[in-house]
Amino acid sequence: MLPLEDERTQAYAEVFTRVLENLRRLLATDNDVLLFTSSMTGAFEGALQNLLSSGDGVLVVSNGAFGERWAAMAEAYGLKVTAVRHEWGHPWDLERIAAAASDTPGLRVAVGVHCETSTGMVNDIRGFAAATAPLVTVVDSASGAGACELRTDQWGIDVVVGGCQKALMTPPGLAFTSISERAWALHRQARLPRFYFDWTEAREALQAEVPRTPWTPAISLINQLDVALRQIHEEGMDNVLDRHVRLGRLARAGVHGLGLRLFSPDEDRHAAVTAVKLPADIDGDAFVNLLLERYGIQLTGSQGPLQGTVLRLGHCGFVDAFDVLTALAAIELGLAELGHTVAPGSGVAAAMQVLR
DSSP states (O other): OOOOOOTTSHHHHHHHHHHHHHHHHHHTOOSEEEEEESOHHHHHHHHHHHHOOTTOEEEEEESSHHHHHHHHHHHHTTOEEEEEEOOTTSOOOHHHHHHHHHHSTTEEEEEEESEETTTTEEOOHHHHHHHTTTSEEEEEOTTTTTTSOOOHHHHTOSEEEEESSSTTOOOSOEEEEEEOHHHHHHHTTOOSOOSTTOHHHHHHHHTSSSOOOSSOOOHHHHHHHHHHHHHHHHHOHHHHHHHHHHHHHHHHHHHHHTTOEESSOSSTTOOSEEEEEOOTTSOHHHHHHHHHHHHOOOOEEOOGGGTTTEEEEEOOSSOOHHHHHHHHHHHHHHHHHTTOOOOTTHHHHHHHHHHO
């Protein structure tokens, strides 16, 4: 238990600035990082507010629910959205994206989702940044940061928006944004209304004699994020990413062992969540409820056109191999209870072969 400190003191400023520096290390960036007391959706809106003016063009690449959310947000702000849509769960076509970026007049910003958790798809962010290089790039890394490779500066990403409750192992309520010099230059031209999420206000507060946020922060959450980030960096980012890769392999092997079909690709890049196509005779929503109520295992279904047909098994953050094995055992028991024939122990046995 840690006491709630006054965020305006020099002692607390040391905690706050350490969190920001550790977020820079996590994102592999030397850019400014701003921290907000908010859901990630708030910081997503903030990126649009701080980069654009009414009527500006935005390129949104979508292959799932969260890409579609970005398109809807941009339209709500009166922006001209050019959406490069792909079938949900399918990889991005970088040639289509590059053509849209170069051939569409009036575009200022390109937005892409790193880990599209609605489908388990981890998108090619390095390729996205290259394909949209003339535009300021915004990457939604809600569930990618801390679980999947992300090299902000090396890949030329201008803005990364993420949050604390996925691989960063902290209760929800904090969001962060990294901002390149090119994004700051666009920000100075932007005229959309903003107040709480104003990047200039946030940066000026950081530059005060006692660095802080311009508005009252969630002190207890920042303390928890401080502990989580220190734990991540003590393990080492390369080790953290390798651990997530191993967990993804376990999950995918177990799914195959259960005789189920993967919805997300069978590739090591997909290390935060594994999406599974459920048998046609299984109601996905009822199955998720059964796993929670009967076995105490919280998995989730998907959204939109995939609702009720796809199961998602998250394995990012404070998760180990035994958590994945337990989830696989629960899936087997749930399938059997709903009348779907599964060889006893088949999922766990297949995963154990990988673990060995």
